Amino acid sequence: MSLRTVTIAAARMLTHNVRELTIDPGPAFSFVAGQWVSLRMALANGEFVSRAYSIASAPRRDGRFELAITRVEGGPGSTRLHEIAVGDSLEMSHAQGFFTLETIARPILFVATGTGLTPLRAMLQAALVASPDEPATERPPITLVHGVRSEGDLLYRDELDAIAARGDTRFRFEPTLSRPSDAWRGRRGYVQSHVAELIEAFGDARASATDVDVYICGLNRMVKEVRAVLKNTLGFTRERIHTERYD
Numbered sequence: 723m724s725l726r727t728v729t730i731a732a733a734r735m736l737t738h739n740v741r742e743l744t745i746d747p748g749p750a751f752s753f754v755a756g757q758w759v760s761l762r763m764a765l766a767n768g769e770f771v772s773r774a775y776s777i778a779s780a781p782r783r784d785g786r787f788e789l790a791i792t793r794v795e796g797g798p799g800s801t802r803l804h805e806i807a808v809g810d811s812l813e814m815s816h817a818q819g820f821f822t823l824e825t826i827a828r829p830i831l832f833v834a835t836g837t838g839l840t841p842l843r844a845m846l847q848a849a850l851v852a853s854p855d856e857p858a859t860e861r862p863p864i865t866l867v868h869g870v871r872s873e874g875d876l877l878y879r880d881e882l883d884a885i886a887a888r889g890d891t892r893f894r895f896e897p898t899l900s901r902p903s904d905a906w907r908g909r910r911g912y913v914q915s916h917v918a919e920l921i922e923a924f925g926d927a928r929a930s931a932t933d934v935d936v937y938i939c940g941l942n943r944m945v946k947e948v949r950a951v952l953k954n955t956l957g958f959t960r961e962r963i964h965t966e967r968y969d
């Protein structure tokens with residue numbers, strides 16, 4: 723596969739163990755919200771590793787985009803990306819994958835854990851700018867349930883809260899914590915235990931309660947468990963279930 727050299731244009735910590743990198747891919751790079759890229763990195767021992775990362779932002783005019791990387795204990799790729807400096811270069815593939823939001827034909831439930839949020843953030847940004855002639859208030863609703871361990875693990879929380887509060891979107895943001903502090907007033911437990919209620923909350927203006935597109939992203943175990951709830955308990959067909967697995 724042909725690789726291009728890209729530059730780290732900016733970096734910031736989103737949480738104690740998630741780092742956001744802004745990538746300048748250079749000219750003529752295109753992607754669809756939801757796709758991922760493969761980064762080839764040189765390690766300190768002289769070896770190279772390649773790892774996949776979902777693009778965390780929708781395509782924009784300056785051509786740049788964000789990645790959000792969880793530091794995995796002992797993981798060579800994520801450790802390297804937490805150390806890389808602004809101005810450094812990397813080798814990157816073209817954008818890949820079919821976990822994309824083509825049309826918004828019906829209500830959408832986004833389900834993510836950890837940095838599984840990233841392609842869903844990109845899709846949400848793309849959905850909000852799509853068809854500017856049509857008021858967002860007339861488009862199908864989008865709900866995002868994001869599971870992490872505790873308050874300090876929530877990424878992009880202020881941004882997502884602000885979109886949900888805007889009033890000109892039909893976006894609902896539902897963070898859920900598996901180990902919240904006593905002060906936490908939001909949802910508790912794993913994402914899979916909230917899925918049925920959030921689908922129900924889309925209301926009964928639809929022909930069928932299963933006429934919802936569900937996009938699920940994160941580690942395999944969570945994806946499998948959410949899929950089991952959708953298929954076995956709620957009777958979803960596979961066409962309505964879209965998944966991306968990180969392991």
Ligand SMILES: Cc1cc2nc3c(=O)[nH]c(=O)nc-3n(C[C@H](O)[C@H](O)[C@H](O)COP(=O)(O)OP(=O)(O)OC[C@H]3O[C@@H](n4cnc5c(N)ncnc54)[C@H](O)[C@@H]3O)c2cc1C
Pocket residue numbers: 758771773774775776777790791792793794796797798799800801836837838840966967968969
């Ligand atoms: C299509 C795709 C998109 C991906 N997008 C992202 C992304 O946007 N952000 C991101 O942080 N990672 C993402 N990953 C995971 C990423 O490719 C690496 O697996 C991860 O960074 C660990 O690499 P490593 O070399 O540090 O660790 P390794 O030694 O390769 O360890 C891999 C193990 O780390 C665990 N792991 C992998 N990803 C995560 C994670 N995000 N959170 C917690 N544990 C994890 C899994 O148990 C996995 O088996 C994606 C993977 C795929 C296949």
